[in-house]
Amino acid sequence: xxxxxxxxxxxxxxxxxxxxxxxxxxxxxxxxxxxxxxxxxxxxxxxxxxxxxxxxxxxxxxxxxxxxxxxxxxxxxxxxxxxxxxxxxxxxxxxxxxxxxxxxxxxxxx
Amino acid sequence: xxxxxxxxxxxxxxxxxxxxxxxxxxxxxxxxxxxxxxxxxxxxxxxxxxxxxxxxxxxxxxxxxxxxxxxxxxxxxxxxxxxxxxxxxxxxxxxxxxxxxxxxxxxxxxxxxxxxxxxxxxxxxxxxxxxxxxxxxxxxxxxxxxxxxxxxxxxxxxxxxxxxxxxxxxxxxxxxxxxxxxxxxxxxxxxxxxxxxxxxxxxxxxxxxxxxxxxxxxxxxxxxxxxxxxxxxx
Numbered sequence: 001x002x003x004x005x006x007x008x009x010x011x012x013x014x015x016x017x018x019x020x021x022x023x024x025x026x027x028x029x030x031x032x033x034x035x036x037x038x039x040x041x042x043x044x045x046x047x048x049x050x051x052x053x054x055x056x057x058x059x060x061x062x063x064x065x066x067x068x069x070x071x072x073x074x075x076x077x078x079x080x081x082x083x084x085x086x087x088x089x090x091x092x093x094x095x096x097x098x099x100x101x102x103x104x105x106x107x108x109x110x
Numbered sequence: 111x112x113x114x115x116x117x118x119x120x121x122x123x124x125x126x127x128x129x130x131x132x133x134x135x136x137x138x139x140x141x142x143x144x145x146x147x148x149x150x151x152x153x154x155x156x157x158x159x160x161x162x163x164x165x166x167x168x169x170x171x172x173x174x175x176x177x178x179x180x181x182x183x184x185x186x187x188x189x190x191x192x193x194x195x196x197x198x199x200x201x202x203x204x205x206x207x208x209x210x211x212x213x214x215x216x217x218x219x220x221x222x223x224x225x226x227x228x229x230x231x232x233x234x235x236x237x238x239x240x241x242x243x244x245x246x247x248x249x250x251x252x253x254x255x256x257x258x259x260x261x262x263x264x265x266x267x268x269x270x271x272x273x274x275x276x277x278x279x280x281x282x283x284x285x286x287x288x289x290x291x292x293x294x295x296x297x298x299x300x301x302x303x304x305x306x307x308x309x310x311x312x313x314x315x316x317x318x319x320x321x322x323x324x325x326x327x328x329x330x331x332x333x334x335x336x337x338x339x340x341x342x343x344x
Contacts, residue, residue: 002146002172009151009172012181016168017158019186025215027196028203039332041197046300046331047190047324048163049291053301054308054323055167055184056284061309065277074278081282085289092130094286095137102278 073105115229115240120247123229127221128251132259134162134283139263140270141280145169149264156260160219160253163287164188166280176317184317187324195223202230202241210242217249296338300331 002009060078062068081098085091113119135156142152142165159165164185171181195218203214226245230236236244270276292298304327311319 002169003175004172008178009147011178012168012172013151013155013158015178015182016155016164016185019182020159020161020164020189020192021216023186023189024192024196024218025212026193027200028211028215028218029208031197031200039336041194042332042335043328044190044194045335046297046328047187049288049297049301050304050327050331051167051184051187051320051324052163052284052288052304054304054320054327055170056281056288057305057308058312059170059281060285063277063281065275073275074281077278078281078285081285082289085286086292089290091286091290092133094289095133095282098282098286099279102275102282106275 073102073109076105077102115233115236115244117243117247120244121250122247123225124221124248124251128255131221131252131255135256135259136263136266137279137283138162138165139260139265140267140276141166141263142169143264143267144270144276145173147264149261152264153257153261157257160217160256161189161192163284166283170280171317174317180317180321183321184324187321192218192223195220195227198223198227199230202226202234203238203245205238206242214242214245217246217253219249219252221252222248294335294338296331296334299334300327303327303330 004012060074061070063071063074065071066074077098080101081094084097085094088094138156139152142155143149147155147169155165155168167188168181168185171184176184196215199214199218203211206214222245225248226241229244230241288301292301304323307323307326308320311322313319314322
C-alpha cells in the first residue's frame with residue numbers, strides 16, 4: 001500500500017504527466033531538426049533495459065508478500081516469464097505464461 | 111504494391127495492438143487500485159501519462175515510499191526512449207503547425223512511434239497531411255481502449271482477493287516487457303549491470319541505488335554498442 005498523502009500522489013501524477021509530455025515533445029516541438037550527438041542517442045536506446053531490470057530484481061528476489069524471503073513460486077514464475085518473453089518476443093504471451101506458472105506453483109507448493 | 115498512408119490504413123495497422131493494450135491497461139488499473147490510488151487518481155494518471163511502464167514504475171516507487179523526486183526520476187527515466195521516437199519523426203512531421211505537433215507528441219507511444227517511423231521511412235515522399243492522418247489513425251484503436259481498460263481494471267480491481275497474489279502482477283509485467291527488448295549482447299550486459307548493481311546498492315536510501323545502477327547500465331550498453339560498431343566499421 002502507498003503511504004503517501006493525497007497531495008503527494010497528485011503531485012507525482014501531474015509532474016509525471018508533464019515530464020513525459022516534454023520528453024515526447026522534445027524534438028518534435030522544441031529541438032527540431034538539430035542533430036543530437038551520437039553518444040546521447042546511444043544512451044537513450046538503452047534506457048528501458050537499464051532501468052526496468054534493476055527495478056524488478058529486488059521485487060523478484062525479496063517479495064514483500066513473503067516477508068522479503070525468496071519464494072520458489074515467484075522465482076519460477078519470473079524465470080518462465082523471462083524465457084517466454086525472450087523466445088517469443090511477445091509481451092502478452094510472456095505475461096500469460098508467467099501468471100499461469102505462478103498460480104500452478106502456488107497451488108502445488110503453496 | 112505498397113499501401114498508401116491514409117487514416118484508415120493507420121487504424122488497420124493500430125488494431126493488432128489492442129491485444130496488448132487491453133490486458134495491460136486493465137492490469138494497471140488493478141495494480142494502482144490495489145496500491146491505494148482512488149479512481150480519479152488512476153484515471154488522471156493513465157490519461158496524462160499514457161505510458162504503461164512508467165506508470166507501473168511510479169506506483170512501485172510510491173509503494174516503496176521513495177521521495178517524490180526519486181519517484182519522478184525513475185519513472186521519467188523509463189520514458190526517455192520516447193525522445194528517440196520524437197527525434198525519428200522530426201524529418202516527417204517537423205513542418206506541421208505547432209499545435210498539431212503538440213497533439214502528436216501527446217499520442218507518441220511505443221506503438222505509434224515505432225510503427226509510424228517505420229512506414230514514413232518507407233515512403234518519405236508522402237505528403238505531410240497524409241502522414242499526420244496515418245499517425246492519428248494508429249492511435250484511434252489504442253488510446254481510447256487504454257483509458258477504458260484502465261477504468262475497468264480500477265473498478266473491478268479492488269474486489270480481487272489476496273490469494274490471487276496480485277503483488278506479483280507488476281514484476282511479471284515488467285519482466286515480460288523487458289525480455290523482448292534484450293536484442294543484443296550490449297542490451298544483455300546493460301540489463302545484467304542494472305540487476306547486479308540495483309541489488310548490491312539496495313541499502314542506499316530512497317531508491318537512489320536504482321538510479322546509480324540505471325546510469326551505470328546505460329553507460330555499459332552504450333559503450334558495448336560503440337565498440338561493436340567500431341568493429342563492424344573496420
